[in-house]
Amino acid sequence: MATIKDVARLAGVSPSTASRVIHDSPLISEPTKIRVRAAMEKLDYSPNFTAQNLANQKTNMVGIVLPLTSQRVVDDPFFLKIIQGITQVCNQHDYLVLLAAGKTSQELLQNVQSMIKRGNIKNFIFTYSSQQDPVLNYVSDQPGINCVLIGKPSDKRERNLKFVDNDNLQAGSDAANFLLGRHFNKLAYVYTDLRQVVQNDRYLGVKQVVDQQTSEQLLCLKLKLDDYLYNRQAFQQLLKNDSQVNGFVACDDTVGIRLQQLLKSSSIAHQTNYGIICFNNSIFSRISHPSLTSVEVFPLQLGERAALLALGLANQEPNFSLIVDHQIIERNSTRN
Amino acid sequence: MATIKDVARLAGVSPSTASRVIHDSPLISEPTKIRVRAAMEKLDYSPNFTAQNLANQKTNMVGIVLPLTSQRVVDDPFFLKIIQGITQVCNQHDYLVLLAAGKTSQELLQNVQSMIKRGNIKNFIFTYSSQQDPVLNYVSDQPGINCVLIGKPSDKRERNLKFVDNDNLQAGSDAANFLLGRHFNKLAYVYTDLRQVVQNDRYLGVKQVVDQQTSEQLLCLKLKLDDYLYNRQAFQQLLKNDSQVNGFVACDDTVGIRLQQLLKSSSIAHQTNYGIICFNNSIFSRISHPSLTSVEVFPLQLGERAALLALGLANQEPNFSLIVDHQIIERNSTRN
Incomplete structure (x- = not known):
């Protein structure tokens, strides 16, 4: 493989001049x-990455932080997109x-620490945003680290x-x-x-709509799925009695499909009497029966734009927006 | 941050001795x-990864090759496991x-080339095995590259x-x-x-069973899903007429669930008359309706053992096996 010295010799310059050309130094003439x-x-x-890293004290590498801490995440192809x-x-x-992943927050943190200390990685993309996240706290405290979130920062500390x-x-x-x-x-x-x-933002959005309406018919309950998966009687109470819930907004498709199963197994429920809309428009929305109306959030674009930000290229894009669109895809779960 | 020189000074040895300790050289006394x-x-x-990489001419990094070339892979959480x-x-x-991924084989190949040439990565884990794969062909031709497949090598060339x-x-x-x-x-x-x-191996396994039976009742057809997804009439012919297929082995869960939808939409088919068994036992098996009987293949273990092989640690494990078990998980799709 050719070295920088070979390049310099062929071009008739010194190796240090050749190196300056690689780094596009303004000291060298066109x-x-x-x-x-x-x-x-x-x-x-090809300039060697690791040699360059040492020379520049920066790496042309980006670390993706992937929270494989819950089964739910491991099951969700959203992250692959x-x-x-x-x-x-x-x-x-x-x-x-590079990929930082861990079964526990502690393992994820160690992995990220290793990437910073030993791998000299300076660019990170967090594929999530969660309150009081020890991993993000650690990374954002390190000097000289460029950190991009997919998701809104959760508190003031992270606002920058x-x-x-x-x-x-x-x-x-x-x-x-x-x-x-409907x-x-x-x-x-x-x-x-x-x-x-x-999850919290989507809830606040739903609540805002209900709060703004004057009709007393309206209702907005907040249900934690796990509380009802193992307590079907409590779930059935929601559908009967005072509340008579008839429309569900599920925080994502994996929750939507499990909610659908819960409805199927509830003796009083007949699918068509209930509307379900969920988020992410993943394969789960398409394969469920009835298929689920879902809000497409374009995860591929979220990933692309996060990478452009991490690489410092975002401003070069003419119409770069930090907010990616969303779009409701209607399917059978909301046909009343 | 402490350097190797600081360590040497504190320990009262030369920096080169300290370095030899890091690499566990037999030349140094206990x-x-x-x-x-x-x-x-x-x-x-912490020894600096990139400095070590240059010094050793090897990296303590492993590249995962992920074929995000088809929608099917992007949708399958199997790879996250x-x-x-x-x-x-x-x-x-x-x-x-490190992660090598690409929308096309060409992009994936370029990514892997860049990892080898510029990142000096010497260890790769392919998360798949496919015939005449240009990426694997390239990597296995490079001298000094350690390559581990998840999946059986497809031809003689790859047997080593x-x-x-x-x-x-x-x-x-x-x-x-x-x-x-059943x-x-x-x-x-x-x-x-x-x-x-x-996919081919699982087919050969099914065929072997049918071929060994003497009863003329038996049958083993080979169906390419895409041929039938858009030709429901042809699919219905399979269920009626000569063939009267009543049991399906689907190559994986994502195919199983789409097959199930095809059956649901076929006018003559009533779910309970057909048995479906599929592979991977992913979330898709659990959330389908009826739930799908599936063969668990333990992807987490596949990943772990591949990594042990890639790191050269496999032989240190006392009962290390290259073949990971499988286990049938029965659900409702095979209750006759």
């Missing part, structure tokens, strides 16, 4: 740059992608972090309005963990 | 090693994990590669025998791409 680059091309020279978006952009710009996100508040409101438009007016929001900023 | 390690601990010294297994082992042994796998032939036979035991005896194997070694 004709020299052209000559050196031609030599690099002729010799099929985000990874796909990130790797696409990184491939285009010659960045390598870069992030991309959907407008989940608006998406929650849109979902609620969609159900109201004459489901006793709404329940079904979630698993409101410390996840995305 | 008492010296203990002294140097104590100094490392006291100073919270494999990634989880790999990262667990790598975290324990202070290896960093290390791999971990389930016994998919046996698993296919077990699935077929399971259906026969009195489904006109079998069809449903697949998407037989160039994928795993």
